[in-house]
Amino acid sequence: MTQTGTAPAGDARARVERAALELFALRGFDAVTTEEVADAAGISRRTFFRHHPTKADAVWGDFARHVARLAELLRNTDPARPILAAVCRAYVDVNDYGPDDLPVLRQRMRLILTEPALQAHSQLRYAEIDRVVAEYVARRTGEAPTDLLPRLVGASTRAAAMTAFAVWLTDDGLSLREQLTRAFDELTEGFPSLRR
Amino acid sequence: MTQTGTAPAGDARARVERAALELFALRGFDAVTTEEVADAAGISRRTFFRHHPTKADAVWGDFARHVARLAELLRNTDPARPILAAVCRAYVDVNDYGPDDLPVLRQRMRLILTEPALQAHSQLRYAEIDRVVAEYVARRTGEAPTDLLPRLVGASTRAAAMTAFAVWLTDDGLSLREQLTRAFDELTEGFPSLRR
DNA sequence: ACACTAACGGCACTCAGTGCCACCGAACAA
DNA sequence: TTGTTCGGTGGCACTGAGTGCCGTTAGTGT
Structure with a gap:
């Protein structure tokens, strides 16, 4: 994966981790779905599970x-x-x-x-x-x-x-x-x- | 479930635990579904989750x-x-x-x-x-x-x-x-x- | 015989996790 | 330019855990 021109896109992982940490801290781990985390990070739910084998691994x-x-x-x-x-x-x-x-x-x-x-x-x-x-x-x-x-x-x-x-x-x-x-x-x- | 007269039916919990232990040991925890455990214990899947809040709790x-x-x-x-x-x-x-x-x-x-x-x-x-x-x-x-x-x-x-x-x-x-x-x-x- | 209660089964639903496939953009070759 | 390959991605459908709701049934008391 090479960074295309537009969005940094280099570290979607970092964006996911940040989004997960904030959402989980704000509303609780169980109350946040993986789709919400993925949306907040600008990726699909499917891609979320490519980066992190588990919802818990995102933290x-x-x-x-x-x-x-x-x-x-x-x-x-x-x-x-x-x-x-x-x-x-x-x-x-x-x-x-x-x-x-x-x-x-x-x-x-x-x-x-x-x-x-x-x-x-x-x-x-x-x-x-x-x-x-x-x-x-x-x-x-x-x-x-x-x-x-x-x-x-x-x-x-x-x-x-x-x-x-x-x-x-x-x-x-x-x-x-x-x-x-x-x-x-x-x-x-x-x-x-x-x-x- | 209608075996009133036949099986003791007293502690379905014990039957569930025994069945879960044996099935999990035999085929692995993830490969056994809660429905299989429930069937082996003679209860429904719904009742299984009434006795044990989690599949893991059955052991x-x-x-x-x-x-x-x-x-x-x-x-x-x-x-x-x-x-x-x-x-x-x-x-x-x-x-x-x-x-x-x-x-x-x-x-x-x-x-x-x-x-x-x-x-x-x-x-x-x-x-x-x-x-x-x-x-x-x-x-x-x-x-x-x-x-x-x-x-x-x-x-x-x-x-x-x-x-x-x-x-x-x-x-x-x-x-x-x-x-x-x-x-x-x-x-x-x-x-x-x-x-x- | 009648009402009450607790446990059960069935059903439908949410959500985590996975397999499959189609798509797209980048790099490379001719 | 055209075609091909390839890694990353998204969409879709599926399994399975866990839960809420409701109708049913067995046991109990009066």
Whole structure:
């Protein structure tokens, strides 16, 4: 596809994502049909489903690149660093958004963590992250990625990250990076705040 | 439906769940229509959706009771026991299935952890558990259930439990209780196996 | 015998997702 | 210019999940 002269048309994907985010935030995920999103983006319903395999996928902008960046961060980690610290560090780094991206990120995460349909769908995206982390841990420890420890690190660090996101959305005190760090510290230290 | 005298007809729910579990395990969740499940259970498609709000819900047998049992176990916990230990203990106890229930449990969990649609739907069920645990932690610590620590305990212990389930399904070495204990030990001790 | 109620089945409808096909514009070849 | 190929697109029809509405039926009480 080469940009014809008239409309930019280059990134119909970006237009769809923007339209989806705004419509879903405004009226709720279930109350907006895919046809309305497609119309708002200036494409047909059929083309919408060519770009995004699912209505829910429209709110996840290039998530594959996000996962790839996390994998690369882990690949480039100093082998001397403890495994768990490396994973947490990569998690924080991959979520280091600039101030300009924060409004969109808030809108996106609020939808994902609030709308039941998106909350359910997110599990499929999270599974990709979990797998990347589990494979990294498996590489470091020599275990199989399907063994308990690699899977456990993947699942629990992801749980911590999503908890940090949820708290960041509601509480306005701390930055996302600070909330992530707080959560990871609790997790890696065995929940020191609970031991009196 | 007119079999008043013949079939017990007492709990059509149980028949639906059995039929759904078998059909989904046999041919895959997406390849089986709700009408087929309804037919196999001897009810109409309309009645199927009266019993189960969703096709996916048919595989979760009385999950509300499961959550209620967990909440009760937590409520009856000795206040002297450390918070995290209490949560893990309750998790192990609520998942103490008898040998007769194990085959059905394996089938159910294999579906939930394998089929993408069920994997996604599971997030909505897990959220109920997370909330119960978070409320317990909040009661013990005096925080709000929406604060970071209560939420983090809920999300991470659940992640550990589901990881234990997944490993239990594939590895045949250890019992479910042992896998759960292994996972919880790693989590509560700050992943000792990763500190060399 | 009569009314009341709760559960059921049938029907029609919306909407997500998919397969099929026809169309159009760009690039390329003769 | 003419013809051909090709990737992106839109239209159309179809399946299947989920829902609202309504008529029917079984069970219960009086």
